[in-house]
Amino acid sequence: MTVIEVLSPAETVSRSQGLKRFRRKRDTIMRSSSHWVEIDLLRRGVSLALRKCIRPHEYFAHISPVRLRPEGLVWPIRLSQRLPVIQIPLRAAENTPLDLQAVLETASDRGDNETEIDSTKEPEPPLSKEWRQWADCLLREQAQRRPAAT
Numbered sequence: 001m002t003v004i005e006v007l008s009p010a011e012t013v014s015r016s017q018g019l020k021r022f023r024r025k026r027d028t029i030m031r032s033s034s035h036w037v038e039i040d041l042l043r044r045g046v047s048l049a050l051r052k053c054i055r056p057h058e059y060f061a062h063i064s065p066v067r068l069r070p071e072g073l074v075w076p077i078r079l080s081q082r083l084p085v086i087q088i089p090l091r092a093a094e095n096t097p098l099d100l101q102a103v104l105e106t107a108s109d110r111g112d113n114e115t116e117i118d119s120t121k122e123p124e125p126p127l128s129k130e131w132r133q134w135a136d137c138l139l140r141e142q143a144q145r146r147p148a149a150t
Contacts, residue, residue: 002033002035002089007042036064036072039100043079065089071150079131131136134146 010018010145029036041059064072075084083100090096119139127135
């Protein structure tokens with residue numbers, strides 16, 4: 001069995017019940033014969049121990065197949081990168097690819113995100129100056145923001 005956990009904001013708030021439940025669940029699964037997959041696309045919240053050990057990133061995916069424990073596989077993801085295709089462990093030597101970018105795009109297409117996301121405003125949490133410039137340029141290219149006045 002494989003447990004896939006997509007972190008929610010409630011699971012990354014310092015000293016919250018959500019974070020405590022998340023940690024208990026992860027610890028329980030890590031001591032079991034189940035595989036663990038953790039996907040963090042939040043850019044905010046408590047810096048989990050794993051975040052401190054990997055190269056700079058805004059998002060990450062972590063897979064802990066039983067056979068690799070206590071080690072695992074980590075995909076640090078920069079904001080400007082396409083989300084990766086990760087291999088979800090199923091049975092002993094069997095993996096199934098999961099295209100995270102395709103999942104995100106499908107969820108976005110099926111949701112009512114256009115009325116919820118105002119791309120003319122800064123995101124929460126705020127981006128660093130470097131990423132703000134990158135996002136602004138990208139949104140202008142996609143005609144989701146007006147060009148800067150000259």
